[in-house]
Amino acid sequence: MPFKFNASRRGRFAKAKYRVTNWAEYNEALRLRGDVSVWFDEDADSGWCAMRSGKRGGQQRYSDLAIEMCLTLRVVFGLPLRQTQGFVRSLLQLMELDLPVPDYSTLCRRAQTLLIVSDIRTAGGPITLIVDSTGLRVHSGRDRMREKHGLPKARRTWRKLHIGFDPESGEFVASRLTTEHAGDPGALPALLAEVAGPVHRFIADGAYDGTPTAATIRQAFGEDVELIIPPPKNAVPGECAARNAHVEMIAKGGRMAWQKATGYGQRSRGEAQIGRYKQVIGSELRSRKMEPQTTETRIAVKTLNRMTRFGRATYERVA
Known part of the structure; x- marks a missing residue:
């Protein structure tokens, strides 16, 4: 970024x-x-x-x-x-x-x-989908007991919230809660299944880079969807033509020029929505199960x- x-x-x-x-x-x-x-x-x-x-x-x-x-x-x-x-x-x-x-x-x-029946409202046409994830703490309620009576320290657990955000409408179009052991690419198929409308652009961070992830996205939204996912520094050309174009663009003009040309900077709006979630709702889950x-x-x-x-x-x- x-x-x-x-x-x-x-x-x-x-x-x-x-x-x-x-x-x-x-x-x-x-x-x-x-x-x-x-x-x-x-x-x-x-x-x-x-x-x-x-x-x-x-x-x-x-x-x-x-x-x-x-x-x-x-x-x-x-x-x-x-x-x-x-x-x-x-x-x-x-x-x-x-x-x-x-x-x-x-x-x-x-x-x-x-x-819970969602009431998502989009602009009607194809949208830009920004995908990101964050961690939410799970309330244990035993901190005082451990401090006062010297109970053995329990391993803190947390959950992972995956979100799909539409920057045009400003709304979440998909959400998925998983355990901390689930990776971002593994939770992606279930998250994309909740997106009701068509998608013409998919923006995510480098955790979603890879051929299987690209195949999952194209299977959900079609072959014409534009993938804006930053490849790693040591990326080499492969089978995906779109990813090869990103690798070549970064090699010629640098990563900052690639971000400006592809509009990757919009991903910060997804991060802002995660901050908004934690500010308005909270960063801790109240339920235990x-x-x-x-x-x-x-x-x-x-x-x-x-x-x-x-x-x-x-x-x-x-x-």
């Missing part, structure tokens, strides 16, 4: 300055993020209770909509499950709705099998997309 290339002499360059041109609309969008009425639909009373399945045995009391709405409030406001139950109960009382409230154990149990953790990240991604639709800041460079 450019900031790494010029790291040794960064102090000699003047930092670019930008100005937000739609402060009024953007301020209102930021206010809407904390508006409870936005996250709790008044028409939810009609679909709050689950329909009878027609099968023998116990029936579910709450619909998937009710569980997802409660878990969304938990993600937006950073609440534990018990406080989420109390928060939803107070909202129903203020709205004068006589509806039952899922208890915290029901929310925890239903989160393991909850199906893999299934509810997957539900938690899917709800978080869906929440960030909804925040984006409230309004985005537009910038212009002033210096």
